[in-house]
Amino acid sequence: MKNDLTAIFPALAALEPAARRILDEGVRPVTVPPGTTVFADGSACEAFLLVLDGSVRVQKVAENGREIVLYRVEPGQTCVLTTTCLLSEGIYGAEGVTETPVRGLALAPRAFRSLMATSDVFRRFVFGAYATRVSDLLMLIEEVAFGRIDQRLAALLLEKAGTGAAVAATHQDLAVELGSAREVISRQLKDFERRGLVALGRGRVSLTAREGLEKLARPLAI
Amino acid sequence: MKNDLTAIFPALAALEPAARRILDEGVRPVTVPPGTTVFADGSACEAFLLVLDGSVRVQKVAENGREIVLYRVEPGQTCVLTTTCLLSEGIYGAEGVTETPVRGLALAPRAFRSLMATSDVFRRFVFGAYATRVSDLLMLIEEVAFGRIDQRLAALLLEKAGTGAAVAATHQDLAVELGSAREVISRQLKDFERRGLVALGRGRVSLTAREGLEKLARPLAI
DNA sequence: CAGCCTTTGGTGACCTAGTCACAGACGGAG
DNA sequence: CTCCGTCTGTGACTAGGTCACCAAAGGCTG
Numbered sequence: 383m384k385n386d387l388t389a390i391f392p393a394l395a396a397l398e399p400a401a402r403r404i405l406d407e408g409v410r411p412v413t414v415p416p417g418t419t420v421f422a423d424g425s426a427c428e429a430f431l432l433v434l435d436g437s438v439r440v441q442k443v444a445e446n447g448r449e450i451v452l453y454r455v456e457p458g459q460t461c462v463l464t465t466t467c468l469l470s471e472g473i474y475g476a477e478g479v480t481e482t483p484v485r486g487l488a489l490a491p492r493a494f495r496s497l498m499a500t501s502d503v504f505r506r507f508v509f510g511a512y513a514t515r516v517s518d519l520l521m522l523i524e525e526v527a528f529g530r531i532d533q534r535l536a537a538l539l540l541e542k543a544g545t546g547a548a549v550a551a552t553h554q555d556l557a558v559e560l561g562s563a564r565e566v567i568s569r570q571l572k573d574f575e576r577r578g579l580v581a582l583g584r585g586r587v588s589l590t591a592r593e594g595l596e597k598l599a600r601p602l603a604i
Numbered sequence: 605m606k607n608d609l610t611a612i613f614p615a616l617a618a619l620e621p622a623a624r625r626i627l628d629e630g631v632r633p634v635t636v637p638p639g640t641t642v643f644a645d646g647s648a649c650e651a652f653l654l655v656l657d658g659s660v661r662v663q664k665v666a667e668n669g670r671e672i673v674l675y676r677v678e679p680g681q682t683c684v685l686t687t688t689c690l691l692s693e694g695i696y697g698a699e700g701v702t703e704t705p706v707r708g709l710a711l712a713p714r715a716f717r718s719l720m721a722t723s724d725v726f727r728r729f730v731f732g733a734y735a736t737r738v739s740d741l742l743m744l745i746e747e748v749a750f751g752r753i754d755q756r757l758a759a760l761l762l763e764k765a766g767t768g769a770a771v772a773a774t775h776q777d778l779a780v781e782l783g784s785a786r787e788v789i790s791r792q793l794k795d796f797e798r799r800g801l802v803a804l805g806r807g808r809v810s811l812t813a814r815e816g817l818e819k820l821a822r823p824l825a826i
Numbered sequence: 827c828a829g830c831c832t833t834t835g836g837t838g839a840c841c842t843a844g845t846c847a848c849a850g851a852c853g854g855a856g
Numbered sequence: 857c858t859c860c861g862t863c864t865g866t867g868a869c870t871a872g873g874t875c876a877c878c879a880a881a882g883g884c885t886g
Contacts, residue, residue, distance in 0.1 A: 442742065444750040448844095452745065462738060469728075470735030475742040498731075499724055512734060513692030516684060519741045520664065520697040523674065526749045527783040528666040531843065552863060561749040563844050568864060584852060584863060670873095753872065774834060785873050790835060806834065806881060 387487065390434050390458045393507045401501035408493020413485050420478045427467035427474065429488035433457055436484030441558070442476045450526070450561030452476055453518050462515040465508055468494055526561055534560050535570050537599040539580070539587060548588040556587075609709065612656050612680045615729045623723035630715020635707050642700045649689035649696065651710040655679055658706030663780070664698045672748070672783030674698055675740050684737040687730055690716055748783055756782050757792050759821040761802070761809060770810040778809075 388395040397405065412431075414420060420438060421427065431438075438455040440463060455461045455478070463474055468491055489497075497504040525534060538559055542549040551559075557567045571587060574580045579595055581588040589595060610617040619627065634653075636642060642660060643649065653660075660677040662685060677683045677700070685696055690713055711719075719726040747756060760781055764771040773781075779789045793809060796802045801817055803810040811817060 442746050442749075444746065446750070446845095448750050450745065450749050452742070463742075466735040466738045469731040472735060472739070475739050498727070502721055505720070505727070509691040513688040513694060516688045516738070516741070517694070517697050519738070519745065520674070520685075523672065523741065523745055523748060524664050524666065526745060527664075527672050528668070528670055554863080564864085565845075565866085566843060569843095569866085572865075582864085668874095776834080786835085787837085787874075788872060791837085791872095794836075804835085 386434055387432070391432060391507070392458075393510065394503065397503045398501055401497055401504055404493055404496055404500070405489070405504075408490045408496070409487045410490070411485070412488045413483065414480050416480050416482050416484075418480045420480060420484075421464070421474050422477045423474055425474055427464050427491070429490060430460065430464055430468060430494040431455070432460055432487040432489065434485045434487065436480060436482040436486075438478045438484060439481050440476055440478045448561065448563065449558045451559045452522065453515060454481070460508070460511050462512055465512065469498075531560065531562055531566060532570055532573075533599055535567065536574075536579075536595040539589060540592070540595055540599060543589050548586050550586050552585050608656055609654070613654060613729070614680075615732065616725065619725050620723055623719055623726055626715055626718055626722070627711070627726075630712045630718075631709045632712075633707070634710045635705065636702050638702050638704050638706075640702045642702060642706075643686070643696050645696055645699045647696050649686050649713070651712060652682065652686055652690060652716045653677070654682055654709040654711065656707045656709065658702060658704040658708075660700050660706060661703050662698055662700045670783065670785065671780045673781050674744065675737060676703070682730070682733050684734055687734065691720075753782065753784055753788060754792055754795075755821055757789065758796075758801075758817040761811060762814070762817055762821060765811050770808050772808050774807050 394405075409432075410429075414436075416436075420431070423443065433455050435457055437457075438461065440452045440455065440461060441449050442452055443449045461478065463476060463478070466472070467474055498508065535556065538556060539549055542551065549556075553567045553571065554564045556571075557564045560567070571580065571582055574595075575582050577594065579589070579591045579598070581590050616627070631654075632651075636658075638658075642653070645665065655677050657679055659679075660683065662674045662677065662683060663671050664674055665671045683700065685698060685700070688694070689696055720730065757778065760778060761771055764773065771778075775789045775793065776786045778793075779786045782789070793802065793804055796817075797804050799816070801811070801813045801820075803812050
């Protein structure tokens with residue numbers, strides 16, 4: 383487990399011996415099945431989670447049921463919201479749900495605070511994570527406030543497909559990802575299909591013309 | 605100036621003597637006229653600013669010219685984006701503009717890092733600020749993604765009016781505040797006027813029926 | 827004061843996105 | 857195969873954003 387930790391969190395390899403001891407003693411391996419809500423909007427924080435494997439989706443749910451994905455916590459990452467909660471002793475402003483089986487290390491709040499107080503390396507690690515997420519959130523605000531849905535959808539499809547040829551997701555899944563409505567996504571996808579950019583199947587979208595989607599995804603190129 | 609500092613930043617009153625020395629020596633009083641861009645999107649960070657007086661508006665500007673206000677830095681606060689930049693040695697993701705004459709203390713990056721490394725009190729202060737802003741940003745995302753413009757506008761008018769009877773702002777100003785378009789705000793305001801909620805003048809909106817606006821601002825009450 | 831210019835606000839026409847309602851299609855369970 | 861829940865498609869409508877343009881308010885200059 384210790385080898386795991388520094389393999390996946392290289393930033394923690396340099397941890398001071400004393401800090402390393404606090405970490406090892408305060409940490410508890412956890413495994414969570416997919417679809418579990420690891421924290422809910424409005425609840426208090428119970429542990430600082432270092433994700434070793436799998437992915438946690440952090441999302442905001444509106445009263446009317448619409449949702450938007452804020453970010454994902456993947457191997458080698460931690461959750462800013464959790465950090466925020468622990469440091470301010472406040473409550474969560476969103477919810478976290480496991481998308482896959484997640485294996486991780488849960489660090490007790492006491493140990494977390496003690497590490498923050500004593501370890502330069504640990505602090506640097508936590509702050510680094512903060513910086514990345516804040517940038518992400520700013521980008522998200524910009525996208526949501528000013529972005530066009532077709533561009534955002536094209537970008538999302540490319541991102542989710544990676545090097546694969548298709549995306550396995552329902553229209554509803556894609557809508558949540560963008561904070562939009564299912565019907566809007568259905569219509570956009572139909573339009574993409576008419577334009578020969580994708581092929582649609584139940585629960586899957588095949589990318590048939592990547593270049594077209596890429597052209598769509600970035601408006602004036604970069 | 606020293607008395608100023610702890611009067612306005614009570615969290616720093618408990619600063620350790622050594623840290624206090626670093627702060628006093630690394631700090632430089634600054635005064636900035638209104639309308640000055642203190643940092644721009646894409647630029648690197650030059651100093652950590654402790655605002656003593658006045659207010660800095662932090663906003664994101666899209667390519668097409670539309671803007672949205674992310675938050676304001678007011679007396680007793682600091683700018684998370686600056687902190688993020690300093691800690692990650694990255695670049696700004698938004699711009700900051702003074703809205704009033706601003707008086708503050710600029711802390712050199714070296715001194716900032718040294719304080720972060722050595723002072724528990726200073727760290728706590730910086731993290732506290734982080735936590736608040738991250739919550740703010742999440743609320744903003746929720747509003748932008750799911751909120752209705754009439755509700756947001758009503759809330760904005762009430763907030764800007766404070767205890768006063770009117771808001772001095774052009775429709776464009778209000779649009780920027782909400783990340784919307786001027787025409788949309790003009791139409792909403794006209795509608796508010798027809799419903800007797802406000803009276804319109806050039807560059808000012810008088811609130812004639814606060815209760816009505818309040819009812820509008822919170823949908824299902826709380 | 828008159829004339830001009832800039833800023834601000836108003837409005838119609840049109841487009842994109844989100845909402846509502848409902849129908850049809852698919853695929854797994856029995 | 858049939859039934860049923862999930863997923864998708866679509867029309868009709870509303871909200872919000874864009875474009876184009878005009879008009880009124882106020883300031884400035886001669």
